[in-house]
Amino acid sequence: MPKIIDHEKKKEQIVEYTWQSIVNSGAKGATVRTIAKLAEMTPGQIRYYFPTHSALLDAVMEKVNHKVAQRIQEIFDQEDLTEKERVIQAILAVLPLDDDRYADMEVWMAFQYELHEAGTNSMGDEIRLLIQKSLQYLSEKKMLQEELPVELTTMRAHALVDGLALHKLLTPDRINNEHAAKLIRNEVHSWLKEEYR
Template identity: 40%
Template sequence: MPKIVDHEKRKKQIAEATWKVILEQGMEGATVRNIAKEAGLSLGALRYYFSTQDELFVYAMKLVKENATERINKIAASESPPFEKVMAILLEIVPIDAQTMAEMEVWFAYVFYTRHKEDVFAAKKDEIFKGMKKLLLYLQERQILRSSLDIEIETERLYALIDGLALHALLEPQRMDKERIVKVIQYHMKKICIDGALVEGE
Protein backbone atom coordinates (compact mmCIF):
# COMPACT_ATOMS: atom_id res chain seq x y z
CA MET A 1 0.00 0.00 0.00
CA PRO A 2 1.55 3.36 -1.02
CA LYS A 3 2.53 5.74 1.77
CA ILE A 4 0.20 8.73 2.08
CA VAL A 5 2.18 11.97 2.18
CA ASP A 6 0.83 15.04 3.95
CA HIS A 7 1.93 17.61 1.36
CA GLU A 8 1.28 20.66 3.51
CA LYS A 9 3.27 19.13 6.36
CA ARG A 10 6.10 18.35 3.94
CA LYS A 11 6.11 21.95 2.66
CA LYS A 12 6.34 23.23 6.23
CA GLN A 13 9.19 20.80 6.87
CA ILE A 14 11.03 22.26 3.88
CA ALA A 15 10.30 25.81 5.07
CA GLU A 16 11.70 25.01 8.52
CA ALA A 17 14.80 23.52 6.89
CA THR A 18 15.12 26.76 4.91
CA TRP A 19 15.01 28.81 8.11
CA LYS A 20 17.69 26.62 9.70
CA VAL A 21 20.02 26.92 6.70
CA ILE A 22 19.58 30.70 6.59
CA LEU A 23 20.33 30.97 10.32
CA GLU A 24 23.45 28.82 10.03
CA GLN A 25 24.79 29.86 6.61
CA GLY A 26 23.04 33.09 5.67
CA MET A 27 21.13 33.69 2.45
CA GLU A 28 24.27 32.87 0.45
CA GLY A 29 24.22 29.33 1.82
CA ALA A 30 20.49 28.87 1.33
CA THR A 31 20.85 26.99 -1.93
CA VAL A 32 18.25 24.47 -3.06
CA ARG A 33 20.86 21.72 -2.62
CA ASN A 34 21.65 22.72 0.99
CA ILE A 35 17.99 23.09 1.89
CA ALA A 36 17.13 19.70 0.39
CA LYS A 37 19.96 18.12 2.38
CA GLU A 38 18.76 19.76 5.61
CA ALA A 39 15.19 18.59 4.92
CA GLY A 40 16.38 15.05 4.19
CA LEU A 41 15.00 15.14 0.65
CA SER A 42 16.37 14.67 -2.82
CA LEU A 43 16.58 17.69 -5.13
CA GLY A 44 13.82 16.18 -7.22
CA ALA A 45 11.53 15.79 -4.22
CA LEU A 46 12.10 19.39 -3.15
CA ARG A 47 11.46 20.71 -6.66
CA TYR A 48 8.18 18.79 -6.69
CA TYR A 49 6.96 21.25 -4.06
CA PHE A 50 8.89 24.37 -5.09
CA SER A 51 9.95 24.77 -8.71
CA THR A 52 12.22 27.76 -8.00
CA GLN A 53 14.33 28.99 -5.10
CA ASP A 54 12.36 32.25 -4.95
CA GLU A 55 9.09 30.32 -4.69
CA LEU A 56 10.52 28.43 -1.72
CA PHE A 57 11.73 31.63 -0.04
CA VAL A 58 8.35 33.31 -0.48
CA TYR A 59 6.58 30.34 1.12
CA ALA A 60 9.08 30.13 3.99
CA MET A 61 8.70 33.84 4.78
CA LYS A 62 4.92 33.63 4.47
CA LEU A 63 5.02 30.92 7.13
CA VAL A 64 7.10 33.16 9.42
CA LYS A 65 4.48 35.87 9.03
CA GLU A 66 1.59 33.44 9.59
CA ASN A 67 3.16 32.12 12.81
CA ALA A 68 3.54 35.65 14.19
CA THR A 69 0.05 36.65 13.04
CA GLU A 70 -1.50 33.62 14.75
CA ARG A 71 0.14 34.52 18.06
CA ILE A 72 -0.92 38.17 17.74
CA ASN A 73 -4.51 37.24 16.91
CA LYS A 74 -4.72 35.10 20.06
CA ILE A 75 -3.59 38.07 22.14
CA ALA A 76 -6.01 40.41 20.34
CA ALA A 77 -8.90 38.03 21.10
CA SER A 78 -8.01 37.78 24.78
CA GLU A 79 -9.82 39.56 27.63
CA SER A 80 -6.68 41.40 28.76
CA PRO A 81 -6.91 45.12 29.60
CA PRO A 82 -6.18 47.32 26.52
CA PHE A 83 -2.75 48.62 27.60
CA GLU A 84 -1.60 45.14 28.63
CA LYS A 85 -2.91 43.71 25.36
CA VAL A 86 -1.05 46.27 23.22
CA MET A 87 2.17 45.66 25.17
CA ALA A 88 1.85 41.91 24.58
CA ILE A 89 1.32 42.42 20.85
CA LEU A 90 4.33 44.74 20.57
CA LEU A 91 6.46 42.13 22.35
CA GLU A 92 5.46 39.56 19.72
CA ILE A 93 6.95 41.78 17.02
CA VAL A 94 10.28 42.34 18.79
CA PRO A 95 12.47 39.23 19.29
CA ILE A 96 12.59 38.42 23.02
CA ASP A 97 12.95 34.62 22.98
CA ALA A 98 14.66 31.92 20.89
CA GLN A 99 11.69 31.43 18.56
CA THR A 100 11.01 35.09 17.78
CA MET A 101 14.76 35.78 17.54
CA ALA A 102 15.14 33.08 14.88
CA GLU A 103 12.06 34.31 13.00
CA MET A 104 13.29 37.90 13.02
CA GLU A 105 16.81 36.96 11.90
CA VAL A 106 15.42 34.95 9.00
CA TRP A 107 12.99 37.75 8.13
CA PHE A 108 15.68 40.46 8.06
CA ALA A 109 17.96 38.23 5.98
CA TYR A 110 15.15 37.75 3.47
CA VAL A 111 14.24 41.45 3.40
CA PHE A 112 17.81 42.49 2.61
CA TYR A 113 18.18 39.71 0.06
CA THR A 114 15.03 40.74 -1.83
CA ARG A 115 15.20 44.52 -1.48
CA HIS A 116 16.21 44.86 -5.17
CA LYS A 117 13.92 42.08 -6.37
CA GLU A 118 10.47 43.65 -6.26
CA ASP A 119 8.96 40.84 -8.33
CA VAL A 120 9.57 38.30 -5.56
CA PHE A 121 9.39 40.56 -2.53
CA ALA A 122 6.11 39.26 -1.12
CA ALA A 123 6.50 40.87 2.29
CA LYS A 124 4.35 43.96 2.54
CA LYS A 125 6.77 46.65 3.65
CA ASP A 126 4.08 48.74 5.28
CA GLU A 127 2.25 46.00 7.19
CA ILE A 128 4.01 46.63 10.50
CA PHE A 129 3.48 50.36 10.01
CA LYS A 130 -0.25 49.78 9.53
CA GLY A 131 -0.24 47.49 12.56
CA MET A 132 1.30 50.23 14.71
CA LYS A 133 -1.42 52.64 13.61
CA LYS A 134 -4.17 50.12 14.41
CA LEU A 135 -2.77 49.64 17.93
CA LEU A 136 -2.69 53.39 18.55
CA LEU A 137 -6.22 53.85 17.19
CA TYR A 138 -7.35 51.00 19.45
CA LEU A 139 -5.90 52.81 22.48
CA GLN A 140 -7.45 56.04 21.29
CA GLU A 141 -10.89 54.41 21.00
CA ARG A 142 -10.50 53.12 24.57
CA GLN A 143 -9.63 56.70 25.66
CA ILE A 144 -6.22 55.58 26.88
CA LEU A 145 -4.08 57.54 24.43
CA ARG A 146 -3.36 61.19 25.24
CA SER A 147 -5.83 63.32 23.26
CA SER A 148 -3.24 65.87 22.12
CA LEU A 149 -1.21 63.38 20.12
CA ASP A 150 -0.84 63.35 16.33
CA ILE A 151 -1.64 59.75 15.36
CA GLU A 152 0.38 59.91 12.12
CA ILE A 153 3.52 61.13 13.89
CA GLU A 154 3.05 58.72 16.79
CA THR A 155 2.68 55.86 14.31
CA GLU A 156 6.01 56.80 12.75
CA ARG A 157 7.64 57.01 16.19
CA LEU A 158 6.30 53.66 17.37
CA TYR A 159 7.20 52.00 14.07
CA ALA A 160 10.76 53.37 14.27
CA LEU A 161 11.07 52.28 17.90
CA ILE A 162 9.87 48.71 17.33
CA ASP A 163 11.88 48.28 14.12
CA GLY A 164 15.00 49.69 15.78
CA LEU A 165 14.65 47.52 18.87
CA ALA A 166 14.21 44.43 16.71
CA LEU A 167 17.40 45.20 14.79
CA HIS A 168 19.38 46.03 17.95
CA ALA A 169 18.15 42.83 19.61
CA LEU A 170 19.62 40.86 16.70
CA LEU A 171 22.89 42.76 16.50
CA GLU A 172 23.48 43.38 20.23
CA PRO A 173 21.57 40.66 22.13
CA GLN A 174 23.77 40.97 25.23
CA ARG A 175 22.92 44.66 25.65
CA MET A 176 19.40 44.66 24.25
CA ASP A 177 18.00 41.71 26.17
CA LYS A 178 14.35 40.96 26.96
CA GLU A 179 14.30 42.98 30.19
CA ARG A 180 15.69 46.08 28.50
CA ILE A 181 13.35 45.76 25.51
CA VAL A 182 10.31 45.52 27.78
CA LYS A 183 11.45 48.56 29.80
CA VAL A 184 12.02 50.70 26.70
CA ILE A 185 8.63 49.84 25.16
CA GLN A 186 6.82 50.36 28.47
CA TYR A 187 8.56 53.71 28.96
CA HIS A 188 7.49 54.90 25.52
CA MET A 189 3.92 53.66 25.83
CA LYS A 190 3.46 55.22 29.27
CA LYS A 191 4.55 58.56 27.83
CA ILE A 192 1.79 58.54 25.23
CA CYS A 193 -0.96 57.10 27.42
CA ILE A 194 -3.07 58.66 30.16
CA ASP A 195 -1.71 57.62 33.56
CA GLY A 196 -5.03 56.77 35.15
CA ALA A 197 -6.03 54.54 32.23
CA LEU A 198 -3.12 52.12 32.54
CA VAL A 199 -3.64 48.72 34.11
CA GLU A 200 -2.64 48.39 37.74
CA GLY A 201 1.02 47.58 38.11
CA GLU A 202 2.02 48.95 34.67
Protein backbone atom coordinates in the same frame (compact mmCIF):
# COMPACT_ATOMS: atom_id res chain seq x y z
CA MET B 1 0.88 -0.34 -5.66
CA PRO B 2 2.32 3.20 -6.10
CA LYS B 3 3.23 5.15 -2.97
CA ILE B 4 0.74 7.93 -2.19
CA ILE B 5 2.52 11.21 -1.51
CA ASP B 6 0.94 13.90 0.64
CA HIS B 7 2.10 16.92 -1.36
CA GLU B 8 0.89 19.50 1.17
CA LYS B 9 2.79 17.75 3.96
CA LYS B 10 5.92 17.65 1.74
CA LYS B 11 5.63 21.38 1.10
CA GLU B 12 5.24 22.06 4.84
CA GLN B 13 8.32 19.96 5.57
CA ILE B 14 10.38 21.83 2.97
CA VAL B 15 9.26 25.17 4.46
CA GLU B 16 10.22 23.94 7.96
CA TYR B 17 13.67 22.81 6.77
CA THR B 18 14.18 26.13 4.99
CA TRP B 19 13.24 28.03 8.15
CA GLN B 20 15.75 25.92 10.11
CA SER B 21 18.42 26.43 7.44
CA ILE B 22 18.00 30.22 7.56
CA VAL B 23 18.18 30.17 11.36
CA ASN B 24 21.36 28.08 11.21
CA SER B 25 23.14 29.74 8.29
CA GLY B 26 21.33 32.90 7.22
CA ALA B 27 19.76 33.57 3.83
CA LYS B 28 22.97 32.81 1.91
CA GLY B 29 23.21 29.40 3.58
CA ALA B 30 19.64 28.47 2.74
CA THR B 31 20.46 27.07 -0.69
CA VAL B 32 18.32 24.48 -2.44
CA ARG B 33 21.19 22.00 -2.05
CA THR B 34 21.40 22.60 1.73
CA ILE B 35 17.64 22.36 2.17
CA ALA B 36 17.48 19.20 0.03
CA LYS B 37 20.15 17.60 2.23
CA LEU B 38 18.27 18.49 5.42
CA ALA B 39 14.99 17.22 3.95
CA GLU B 40 16.64 14.08 2.54
CA MET B 41 15.36 15.02 -0.91
CA THR B 42 16.99 15.91 -4.21
CA PRO B 43 17.30 19.55 -5.34
CA GLY B 44 14.94 18.60 -8.19
CA GLN B 45 12.28 17.51 -5.70
CA ILE B 46 12.58 20.84 -3.86
CA ARG B 47 12.23 22.72 -7.16
CA TYR B 48 9.17 20.65 -8.03
CA TYR B 49 7.36 22.22 -5.08
CA PHE B 50 9.09 25.61 -5.18
CA PRO B 51 10.39 26.42 -8.68
CA THR B 52 12.29 29.52 -7.48
CA HIS B 53 14.19 30.48 -4.35
CA SER B 54 11.93 33.51 -3.90
CA ALA B 55 8.82 31.27 -3.99
CA LEU B 56 10.36 29.20 -1.21
CA LEU B 57 11.21 32.29 0.84
CA ASP B 58 7.66 33.60 0.31
CA ALA B 59 6.30 30.38 1.81
CA VAL B 60 8.67 30.63 4.77
CA MET B 61 7.71 34.27 5.34
CA GLU B 62 4.03 33.32 5.24
CA LYS B 63 4.74 30.76 7.99
CA VAL B 64 6.55 33.38 10.11
CA ASN B 65 3.82 35.98 9.60
CA HIS B 66 1.18 33.40 10.59
CA LYS B 67 3.11 32.47 13.76
CA VAL B 68 3.53 36.11 14.79
CA ALA B 69 -0.12 36.96 14.03
CA GLN B 70 -1.20 33.97 16.12
CA ARG B 71 1.09 35.05 18.96
CA ILE B 72 -0.43 38.55 18.90
CA GLN B 73 -4.00 37.21 18.72
CA GLU B 74 -3.37 35.03 21.77
CA ILE B 75 -2.26 38.14 23.68
CA PHE B 76 -5.43 40.04 22.74
CA ASP B 77 -7.52 37.03 23.75
CA GLN B 78 -6.14 37.08 27.32
CA GLU B 79 -8.96 38.44 29.43
CA ASP B 80 -6.73 39.05 32.46
CA LEU B 81 -4.70 41.72 30.62
CA THR B 82 -5.67 45.38 30.54
CA GLU B 83 -6.04 47.09 27.15
CA LYS B 84 -2.74 48.90 27.69
CA GLU B 85 -0.94 45.68 28.62
CA ARG B 86 -2.33 43.88 25.55
CA VAL B 87 -0.83 46.55 23.29
CA ILE B 88 2.53 46.50 25.09
CA GLN B 89 2.74 42.69 24.98
CA ALA B 90 1.67 42.61 21.31
CA ILE B 91 4.48 44.98 20.35
CA LEU B 92 6.97 43.00 22.44
CA ALA B 93 5.80 39.86 20.62
CA VAL B 94 7.57 41.01 17.44
CA LEU B 95 10.90 41.71 19.15
CA PRO B 96 13.55 38.93 19.32
CA LEU B 97 13.45 38.57 23.11
CA ASP B 98 13.58 34.74 23.23
CA ASP B 99 14.88 31.93 21.03
CA ASP B 100 11.65 31.48 19.07
CA ARG B 101 11.16 35.18 18.34
CA TYR B 102 14.88 35.54 17.59
CA ALA B 103 14.61 32.78 14.97
CA ASP B 104 11.53 34.40 13.43
CA MET B 105 13.34 37.74 13.22
CA GLU B 106 16.36 36.11 11.59
CA VAL B 107 14.11 34.63 8.93
CA TRP B 108 12.34 37.97 8.46
CA MET B 109 15.70 39.76 8.03
CA ALA B 110 16.90 37.12 5.56
CA PHE B 111 13.71 37.60 3.57
CA GLN B 112 14.14 41.40 3.54
CA TYR B 113 17.76 41.01 2.44
CA GLU B 114 16.77 38.66 -0.37
CA LEU B 115 14.16 41.15 -1.62
CA HIS B 116 16.68 43.97 -1.41
CA GLU B 117 19.23 41.97 -3.41
CA ALA B 118 16.58 41.32 -6.07
CA GLY B 119 15.95 45.07 -6.35
CA THR B 120 12.51 44.85 -4.77
CA ASN B 121 11.15 47.15 -2.08
CA SER B 122 12.39 45.18 0.88
CA MET B 123 10.76 46.76 3.91
CA GLY B 124 7.50 45.09 4.83
CA ASP B 125 4.72 47.00 6.57
CA GLU B 126 3.97 44.44 9.27
CA ILE B 127 5.39 46.43 12.20
CA ARG B 128 3.93 49.73 11.02
CA LEU B 129 0.53 48.05 10.68
CA LEU B 130 0.85 46.63 14.19
CA ILE B 131 1.55 50.14 15.55
CA GLN B 132 -1.40 51.57 13.59
CA LYS B 133 -3.75 48.84 14.86
CA SER B 134 -2.51 49.34 18.42
CA LEU B 135 -3.21 53.07 18.24
CA GLN B 136 -6.63 52.41 16.70
CA TYR B 137 -7.46 49.87 19.41
CA LEU B 138 -6.54 52.32 22.19
CA SER B 139 -8.44 55.11 20.41
CA GLU B 140 -11.58 52.95 20.31
CA LYS B 141 -11.14 52.41 24.06
CA LYS B 142 -10.95 56.24 24.48
CA MET B 143 -7.51 55.92 26.05
CA LEU B 144 -5.41 58.04 23.66
CA GLN B 145 -4.47 61.64 24.37
CA GLU B 146 -6.86 63.99 22.56
CA GLU B 147 -4.18 65.88 20.59
CA LEU B 148 -1.88 62.94 19.90
CA PRO B 149 -0.24 63.34 16.45
CA VAL B 150 -1.11 59.83 15.26
CA GLU B 151 0.95 59.84 12.06
CA LEU B 152 4.12 61.10 13.77
CA THR B 153 3.52 58.74 16.69
CA THR B 154 3.23 55.82 14.26
CA MET B 155 6.50 56.80 12.56
CA ARG B 156 8.34 57.22 15.87
CA ALA B 157 7.08 53.94 17.34
CA HIS B 158 7.81 52.10 14.09
CA ALA B 159 11.39 53.42 14.10
CA LEU B 160 11.79 52.45 17.77
CA VAL B 161 10.54 48.88 17.26
CA ASP B 162 12.61 48.40 14.08
CA GLY B 163 15.71 49.78 15.81
CA LEU B 164 15.26 47.61 18.89
CA ALA B 165 14.68 44.52 16.74
CA LEU B 166 17.82 45.20 14.74
CA HIS B 167 19.95 45.81 17.86
CA LYS B 168 18.60 42.70 19.57
CA LEU B 169 19.35 40.68 16.45
CA LEU B 170 22.83 42.02 15.64
CA THR B 171 24.15 43.14 19.04
CA PRO B 172 22.03 41.28 21.62
CA ASP B 173 24.31 42.18 24.56
CA ARG B 174 23.90 45.91 23.99
CA ILE B 175 20.24 46.07 25.06
CA ASN B 176 18.85 43.54 27.51
CA ASN B 177 15.25 42.36 27.42
CA GLU B 178 14.23 44.41 30.45
CA HIS B 179 15.48 47.64 28.89
CA ALA B 180 13.78 46.83 25.57
CA ALA B 181 10.50 46.17 27.39
CA LYS B 182 10.86 49.41 29.37
CA LEU B 183 11.40 51.42 26.17
CA ILE B 184 8.26 49.92 24.61
CA ARG B 185 6.27 50.48 27.81
CA ASN B 186 7.39 54.14 27.94
CA GLU B 187 6.48 54.60 24.28
CA VAL B 188 2.96 53.24 24.76
CA HIS B 189 2.52 55.30 27.96
CA SER B 190 3.35 58.44 25.96
CA TRP B 191 0.26 57.82 23.82
CA LEU B 192 -2.18 57.59 26.72
CA LYS B 193 -4.28 59.95 28.75
CA GLU B 194 -2.87 60.52 32.22
CA GLU B 195 -5.40 58.23 33.96
CA TYR B 196 -4.37 55.22 31.84
CA ARG B 197 -0.59 55.45 32.27
